[in-house]
Amino acid sequence: MKRILTFLRDTRHLLVLLLLIAAGGAGFMHLRGGMIPESFGRIGPYRAAALDEIAARPSVIMADSTCLKCHADVGEERADTLHTAVGCIHCHGLGRQHVAEARRAVDSPDVEISPAKGWDGNFRTDIDLYITKDRATCLACHQKVVGMPKEFKKIKGVPREFKWINVDEHLEDEEAEEPESRETCFECHEGHNTEP
Amino acid sequence: MTHQTDDTNGTSEAETLRSRRHFLEKVATITFGTMTLTLFPGWSGSDEESSGSDGEKPSNDDQPPVFGYLVDTRKCVGTGKCLTACRVENDVPDGCHRTWVERYVHFKDGTVQVDLVPETGYADSDMAAINPDDVERAYFVPKNCNHCEDAPCNQVCPVHASFTSPEGVTLIDDERCIGCAYCVQACPYGVRFINPVTETADKCTWCYHRIMRSEAPACVEACPVGARIFGRLDDPNSEISRRIAKFPTHVLKEHLGTRPTTRYIGISGEVT
Missing domain, CATH: 3.30.70.20 (Alpha-Beta Plaits)
Structure with missing residues (x-):
């Protein structure tokens, strides 16, 4: 009995030390658990939930196939021209509201689909849907600039060649009526079908 | 007395030496023993983890796209x-x-100019025009x-x-x-x-x-x-x-x- 008491008296400080270490360890693990996000490490050394969060963002740019569901005639009109590769969004804007309305209109015919407006000349305009007849839209691609290839390579199955133009020379050669006008390209060309 | 003292000293020295030798032997055994044990993968704790992930490994159909x-x-x-x-x-x-x-323009005199394409394209941009006759080759990247x-x-x-x-x-x-x-x-x-x-x-x-x-x-x-x-x-x-x-x-x-x-x-x- 005396032996046990002596043992306890002599080792009490060790027990206290052990308890302190255990408490400290438990506290550390608790803090650590609180600081590591729930899905961390499930797939790799990162928060796996971030993948779903990033993937859940909405798509903004729409593919032409969305537009052509209703505007199939435009698709046919430009089918054999180089403009088949040019996205609808480049000349008509994002059209998010327009498409949302059109989708709703499928079920309820009384939904009004807002028509296209004019373009304000800003490539990042807020206008949802517009029709541009502005040379700036055309020249973004068609103005001859140092660095452009000598001709269009085959574009998505359209085996046509196109030589770049110097717009000023072109307008002079073709005797454009109003070479200074913003709409001068449309004196001879249509947007969808590029034949002169 | 002197003799006795000498004798006692001799015994304790021998004990000290023996315990040192024991200590060194033990250290060597533990060190090399541990090193040898880690050579066998079956003995290390990581084996369980790796077999666990093997079980969870998705089949070929579930492979993420490349x-x-x-x-x-x-x-x-x-x-x-x-x-x-x-x-x-x-x-x-x-x-x-x-x-x-980027636009890389390699001039005939050996110099290279790199500039950035404006977001609206080159038409109507205020970038300095380059004389095409001076250019050896140019391309966009x-x-x-x-x-x-x-x-x-x-x-x-x-x-x-x-x-x-x-x-x-x-x-x-x-x-x-x-x-x-x-x-x-x-x-x-x-x-x-x-x-x-x-x-x-x-x-x-x-x-x-x-x-x-x-x-x-x-x-x-x-x-x-x-x-x-x-x-x-x-x-x-x-x-x-x-x-x-x-x-x-x-x-x-x-x-x-x-x-x-x-x-x-x-x-x-x-x-x-």
Whole structure:
């Protein structure tokens, strides 16, 4: 009995030390658990939930196939021209509201689909849907600039060649009526079908 | 007395020596024993973990898709449509770029000029005109994140906010990023920036939200000449696989060993 008491008296400080270490360890693990996000490490050394969060963002740019569901005639009109590769969004804007309305209109015919407006000349305009007849839209691609290839390579199955133009020379050669006008390209060309 | 004392001293010295020898023997046994034990994988604790992950390993059908991105510089005409598309799609603030297009102009006198394509294209831009007669060759090089297999940006992130997804896309976890910009420094291609709105690191994600819905990234969708091609490398019939099989491709700064996955057709070593 005396032996046990002596043992306890002599080792009490060790027990206290052990308890302190255990408490400290438990506290550390608790803090650590609180600081590591729930899905961390499930797939790799990162928060796996971030993948779903990033993937859940909405798509903004729409593919032409969305537009052509209703505007199939435009698709046919430009089918054999180089403009088949040019996205609808480049000349008509994002059209998010327009498409949302059109989708709703499928079920309820009384939904009004807002028509296209004019373009304000800003490539990042807020206008949802517009029709541009502005040379700036055309020249973004068609103005001859140092660095452009000598001709269009085959574009998505359209085996046509196109030589770049110097717009000023072109307008002079073709005797454009109003070479200074913003709409001068449309004196001879249509947007969808590029034949002169 | 003296003799006795000597004797006692002799015994204790012998004991000390013996215990030292024992101690050293034990240390040697434990050290080499442990070292030998680690040679057998069956004895280490990691075995259980590895067998566990083997059981969870997805079958071949569940493998994540392998995406690839190919830039055909022979086709790019510098319209800047991809730049606007990216900005709109990803809400990139003004002054920051997730993607950009460089123009390399090699003059006949041996000098090289590199400039950036304006977002509205060259028409109506106030950039100085170049006399085509002085130019030996010139071409456009679209650039964005290379989504390296061995990405230095991921390695330096102190909070594991930058990582590579199972599909091989390098992404940033906005919630964890502390905006220290260490990754911005680490990227040898300069594709990262600190977004002034979110104050976190930002860069091209190959439009992860789009590609996971089988849509093309915004820049690819917007390109009117097909200079940017995106697709699955694990499908041998995809356009990108067929083109990579047909043409020699090049990656940027190959010597750095980052193993970029964005490939280029039609450029040589001067483009970095």
